[in-house]
Amino acid sequence: MTHAKTAPFTDEQRQLARVAKALAHPARVAIIQLLASKTTCISGDIAAELPLSRTTVTQHLQELKALDLIRGEVEGLTVCYCLNTTLLRQVQQQFTAFFDQATAPSPCAPDAACAC
Amino acid sequence: MTHAKTAPFTDEQRQLARVAKALAHPARVAIIQLLASKTTCISGDIAAELPLSRTTVTQHLQELKALDLIRGEVEGLTVCYCLNTTLLRQVQQQFTAFFDQATAPSPCAPDAACAC
């Protein structure tokens, strides 16, 4: 044993995993889609559109906000959440690069040891 | 009063979240990258390349296999894991569609109620 066990993980891997985790719950996917579809920046109305309590929705909102994927601006009594499209575009590129790498030709090279 | 609380979540949202969850840990991202980089379909050698015990790596492998993102072929005494590039390409498209939707213009329309 005592193999190299290379450094924990690369920053790239941790970053991708972190964002993937943010999208790892239907509610958070739904929230992003909701914010993308609304022309007006809605606030807690989000909770009314999801099958979850307001408390739970707030938690999901906080998780997305922690990664800066969404932003909330206080507008008097209400809070207006919006997508951080700039960051989302960067994230999209990261995912694209990852998938491009993963789906690149010769996943199991021609002279592979097995048939998969 | 919009108490609709729409149906739990759409299949699309649940599917995207399910895959995102599979990518929500650095180890699983690393495994996919590893399989993509090796010309030969490695097996438990994967564990030797990660900072985790063999048991834990096996668990991550099972999670990826449960979603059919990777496949394992028994090759005598060893097992040969490979990426399911076909499925990965489909998944990539799902993510692309999601991000395209999320980063589309007019996230907060011109006449938005707030300034974000």
Add this chain to the structure above:
DNA sequence: ATAGTATGTCGTATATTTGCGACATAGATT
């Protein structure tokens, strides 16, 4: 000031994830 409304935080309960040692299994090797 008082009341009302939108929002977030706290505490808590339950479920899931993560990690690993110990054990079981099955094909290979002697």
Add this chain to the structure above:
DNA sequence: AATCTATGTCGCAAATATACGACATACTAT
């Protein structure tokens, strides 16, 4: 056969995620 070797499963502990009611805060309106 006896043994080695690669792999997976089991059981357990700790950490994290999920969900929500009750409470606190802050702004608005009467």
